[in-house]
Amino acid sequence: MKKAPEQADTQFKNIRIDTYIGMAVSNVIMFFIILSAALSLHAHGITNIQTSTQAAEALRPVAGEFAFGIFAMGIIGTGLLAVPVLAGSIGYAAGEALKWPIGLARKPYEAKGFYSIIAISTVVGTSLSFVGIDPIKALFWSAVINGVISVPILFVMMTMAVNADVMGEFVIPKGLRAAGWLTTAGMTLAAILLIVQFSQ
Numbered sequence: 001m002k003k004a005p006e007q008a009d010t011q012f013k014n015i016r017i018d019t020y021i022g023m024a025v026s027n028v029i030m031f032f033i034i035l036s037a038a039l040s041l042h043a044h045g046i047t048n049i050q051t052s053t054q055a056a057e058a059l060r061p062v063a064g065e066f067a068f069g070i071f072a073m074g075i076i077g078t079g080l081l082a083v084p085v086l087a088g089s090i091g092y093a094a095g096e097a098l099k100w101p102i103g104l105a106r107k108p109y110e111a112k113g114f115y116s117i118i119a120i121s122t123v124v125g126t127s128l129s130f131v132g133i134d135p136i137k138a139l140f141w142s143a144v145i146n147g148v149i150s151v152p153i154l155f156v157m158m159t160m161a162v163n164a165d166v167m168g169e170f171v172i173p174k175g176l177r178a179a180g181w182l183t184t185a186g187m188t189l190a191a192i193l194l195i196v197q198f199s200q
Contacts, residue, residue, distance in 0.1 A: 008170065051134050075135055079125075087121035148191045154184040 041047070046058045059067040088104070091114050095102035100113040108115045128138065158180045161172045172180065 005169065049136065051136055055136060079129075083122055083125045087118045087125065090121045091115070091118040144194065147187070147194065151184070151188050151191050154180075154187055158184055 040061070041049070041058050044058075044061050049055050049058060056068045056071040059071055092102055094100075094117050095111070095114040098113065101111040102114045103111065106114070129135075158177075160166045161180065162177055164171050
């Protein structure tokens with residue numbers, strides 16, 4: 001933005017549209033996941049699922065003998081969607097931190113470190129399926145870890161977003177500033193309560 005500020009309005013518009021559409025779609029999907037779980041699991045008295053086997057069995061009243069196949073397709077589909085995205089995110093984060101050439105637009109020989117991290121992350125993520133780690137517990141604990149580490153990340157982001165030395169003319173407005181700090185405070189409180197809950 002600092003190098004080409006004249007492009008900022010267009011880029012912000014694209015980012016805003018992408019965010020609105022992405023959040024709308026993801027929340028609609030989340031709603032139907034909750035609704036489906038309530039109608040298929042809670043309605044049959046299944047309220048405590050600890051393993052992927054229990055999750056597949058819980059679908060049996062609805063899906064019958066197809067329960068395991070449906071659950072397996074869901075897990076595989078989630079993995080095919082999540083692994084490339086997460087591996088790419090790690091590649092970008094590590095590459096930027098280490099000041100390596102990054103970007104999927106580059107050829108592999110132009111960004112060896114970037115592509116190596118993506119490859120290693122993909123292999124590690126895939127191998128977790130073969131080492132006995134239960135996917136339900138892995139999803140739960142990854143969500144817990146993400147929730148806790150999001151607090152310092154939010155704090156750093158907000159500190160940068162309101163700093164004119166960093167953002168220049170693109171310092172966030174007061175409304176976003178208030179919403180951002182409120183979100184940071186809420187996430188901080190939630191993380192503290194979670195840690196207290198686990199420590200009891």
